[in-house]
Amino acid sequence: MTGPRVSVVTGASSGIGRGLALALARRGDLVLAVGRDAGRLAMLAEALAEAGPGAHRTLSLDVASEVDMGRLRAEVEALGRADLMIASAAVGRAAGAALPPATRDLPLADWQRMVDVNLHGVFLANAAVLPLMRAQGDGDIVNIGSSTTPHGLRGTPLAPAYSATKFALAAYGRALAEELAPEGVRVRTVFPGPVETPLIAGTMLDGPFGGRISEANFATALLGLIELGRDMAVPDPHLLPVPQRGRARKKA
Numbered sequence: 001m002t003g004p005r006v007s008v009v010t011g012a013s014s015g016i017g018r019g020l021a022l023a024l025a026r027r028g029d030l031v032l033a034v035g036r037d038a039g040r041l042a043m044l045a046e047a048l049a050e051a052g053p054g055a056h057r058t059l060s061l062d063v064a065s066e067v068d069m070g071r072l073r074a075e076v077e078a079l080g081r082a083d084l085m086i087a088s089a090a091v092g093r094a095a096g097a098a099l100p101p102a103t104r105d106l107p108l109a110d111w112q113r114m115v116d117v118n119l120h121g122v123f124l125a126n127a128a129v130l131p132l133m134r135a136q137g138d139g140d141i142v143n144i145g146s147s148t149t150p151h152g153l154r155g156t157p158l159a160p161a162y163s164a165t166k167f168a169l170a171a172y173g174r175a176l177a178e179e180l181a182p183e184g185v186r187v188r189t190v191f192p193g194p195v196e197t198p199l200i201a202g203t204m205l206d207g208p209f210g211g212r213i214s215e216a217n218f219a220t221a222l223l224g225l226i227e228l229g230r231d232m233a234v235p236d237p238h239l240l241p242v243p244q245r246g247r248a249r250k251k252a
Helices: 015-026 038-051 066-079 108-136 160-183 215-228
Strands: 006-010 030-035 057-060 084-087 139-144 185-192
Touching: 006 015, 006 066, 006 108, 015 030, 015 038, 015 084, 015 215, 030 038, 030 066, 038 057, 057 066, 066 108, 084 108, 108 139, 108 160, 108 185, 139 160, 139 215, 160 185, 185 215
Parallel strands: 006 030, 006 084, 030 057, 084 139, 139 185
Antiparallel strands: none
């Protein structure tokens, strides 16, 4: 391999994706950071330049748009390689809502948006790098799922759309992993508990876990898992916070 590794991160304008994009730049990768918020992407571009040398790119694209993900594919193919795709873009609740509504009150538009981003968006983002990875005979695709409880991915109250998309994502990832393994492309879904990000800011989603994972520690753990996974099977890894002393874990 000549030149830096090319890593693509969706959902990179904030939260898990932003932390991963910066960690990848620090280790020397050329990073393509995908997000929707132009202002946050501008700040990320400055942070990437400080984190590590390279012609990092920030792309204002919607993962739920087939046209936008076609643009992402063109950007990647212009570079001539794709070593890592991390699909972390996700929607957990309507903008401005402290809690999602009960299922009986959930608007179809909110349900559809979560399906479009959390499921269709992952499929489209993966598809943007697959031709190059298959041609290379090598590559890593990591899709960010969720451990909705301390016992793993389970249905939870007030989260029908989010839970449905994450269950579907888990099955999709397993199917894609089986399909691409003979071609040298490794696919895995990672199931984190609550990570300190805007997605859970102002919520009590970490209550059952008794704590939260820092963005930095999650990025370190995930990149380590990806390297281990090059010659070691790490099926369905769950990354959960250690309960903080003095915080009673609420029953899930």
